[in-house]
Amino acid sequence: MSVFAVKGDICYSTSPAKIEALNDGYVIVEAGRISGVTRNPPNISVHDYTGHIVIPGMTDLHTHAPQYPFRGLGMGMELLEWLDTLIFPEEGRYSDTSYAEQVYSSFAEAMRKSPTTRAVIFGTIHAHAANILSAKMESSGLVSYVGKVSMNRNAPDYLTEANPLEAVESWLSDTASYTSTKPILTPRFTPSCTDELMRGLGELRKKYDLPVQSHLSENVSEVQWVKELCPDSRSYADTYDRYGLLEAPSIMAHCVHLTDEEAGLLKERGTFIAHCPQSNMNLSSGIAPVRRYMNMGMNIGLATDVAGGMYISMFRAVADAVGVSKLRSVLAEKEEPLTFEEAFYLATMGGGKFFGLAGSFMPGYEADILVLSATDSRHSNLRERLEREICLAGDDVELSAKYAAGRKLF
Ligand code: GUN
Ligand code: FE
Numbered sequence: 001m002s003v004f005a006v007k008g009d010i011c012y013s014t015s016p017a018k019i020e021a022l023n024d025g026y027v028i029v030e031a032g033r034i035s036g037v038t039r040n041p042p043n044i045s046v047h048d049y050t051g052h053i054v055i056p057g058m059t060d061l062h063t064h065a066p067q068y069p070f071r072g073l074g075m076g077m078e079l080l081e082w083l084d085t086l087i088f089p090e091e092g093r094y095s096d097t098s099y100a101e102q103v104y105s106s107f108a109e110a111m112r113k114s115p116t117t118r119a120v121i122f123g124t125i126h127a128h129a130a131n132i133l134s135a136k137m138e139s140s141g142l143v144s145y146v147g148k149v150s151m152n153r154n155a156p157d158y159l160t161e162a163n164p165l166e167a168v169e170s171w172l173s174d175t176a177s178y179t180s181t182k183p184i185l186t187p188r189f190t191p192s193c194t195d196e197l198m199r200g201l202g203e204l205r206k207k208y209d210l211p212v213q214s215h216l217s218e219n220v221s222e223v224q225w226v227k228e229l230c231p232d233s234r235s236y237a238d239t240y241d242r243y244g245l246l247e248a249p250s251i252m253a254h255c256v257h258l259t260d261e262e263a264g265l266l267k268e269r270g271t272f273i274a275h276c277p278q279s280n281m282n283l284s285s286g287i288a289p290v291r292r293y294m295n296m297g298m299n300i301g302l303a304t305d306v307a308g309g310m311y312i313s314m315f316r317a318v319a320d321a322v323g324v325s326k327l328r329s330v331l332a333e334k335e336e337p338l339t340f341e342e343a344f345y346l347a348t349m350g351g352g353k354f355f356g357l358a359g360s361f362m363p364g365y366e367a368d369i370l371v372l373s374a375t376d377s378r379h380s381n382l383r384e385r386l387e388r389e390i391c392l393a394g395d396d397v398e399l400s401a402k403y404a405a406g407r408k409l410f
Contacts, residue, residue, distance in 0.1 A: 005042050005044055007026050007050060017339075025038065052372055056368055065104055118368065143404055154191050217256055219284070219286070247271075278304065315390045
């Protein structure tokens with residue numbers, strides 16, 4: 001059984017309100033899990049990062065690997081135009097496995113170096129390319145879910161599947177060989193999926209006991225379109241719920257414009273909300289009422305939503321979650337903005353909960369550990385150093401070391 005300690009200036013959430021901060025401490029890892037944090041030098045092998053900040057790994061609850069080359073483009077468009085003009089033609093290219101191989105190699109390498117230790121990822125409709133993505137993620141050392149996307153309407157012919165359910169079952173049979181990379185059912189969003197497809201995916205969910213990911217209530221024109229497409233549904237959320245697709249474990253990205261009834265339904269089902277602040281800015285979607293969702297005790301984490309979001313780094317998502325919540329507190333309802341503590345919690349423990357016990361250094365949590373490279377100690381208060389390092393980070397975060405589920409990636 002592998003036992004070691006990581007030494008440094010340790011910060012981790014124990015609740016949304018509280019970041020524990022301990023200078024010159026040791027995180028003890030036994031068989032892939034945290035057994036404790038201590039001030040006393042332990043009598044085991046020590047990975048010594050004295051002077052460096054040591055924090056839990058981050059969970060990116062929602063991102064699109066095939067959109068990685070499109071980050072930072074199409075900034076003048078809203079969601080639906082952006083999908084039609086840029087994203088669908090780009091995703092069509094993944095029928096070419098050598099293109100998939102090339103992009104997914106660089107995506108997986110960027111994820112390996114990033115602050116993300118766990119991720120839930122969209123591929124495209126192409127099963128072969130989704131398998132390439134799973135293989136790359138498995139080699140990256142991260143823990144992840146990868147979904148072959150399902151779509152059978154309102155898309156160009158090259159992204160409209162004739163037999164989408166058979167395609168999912170055949171893809172599933174090829175995913176069994178991975179240990180850290182699991183399959184997840186991935187209806188793109190209601191406008192891309194007929195009722196028969198949603199019903200079939202609901203049946204596959206039960207048959208294979210699989211999680212589900214999709215998009216919900218992201219953008220005003222999308223919400224309006226879903227009303228027109230599904231006049232007999234109670235709500236956008238109901239277009240998934242009537243086929244069992246909100247039942248935990250399920251992730252719905254965005255949830256910017258949910259009604260109270262829809263939010264109540266997600267709470268009842270235990271659905272995870274993936275809050276994607278940067279994407280919501282870029283695609284003129286709005287500002288999700290995260291304060292309200294947290295007060296309701298909903299399952300919620302943060303996400304990059306590449307390429308709606310242009311940064312792959314979850315540090316940016318933390319800073320943006322605080323930023324957009326301040327705008328919301330002024331522009332919309334008088335909701336208290338998020339604190340840095342709360343945004344850090346969402347990026348670590350909040351999203352980590354989708355994977356079980358991940359995103360903290362409390363005993364029993366999986367050992368996902370980041371060692372930041374900066375050793376600047378002019379800001380002697382550790383909590384302030386942490387905030388500064390995260391908020392000033394660009395997309396190429398420099399880490400000195402990274403561990404996922406107790407395994408050292410570098
Ligand atoms: N809704 C449906 N597809 C997409 C997508 O690729 N990105 C985002 N942000 N929203 C979507
Ligand atoms: Fe998305």
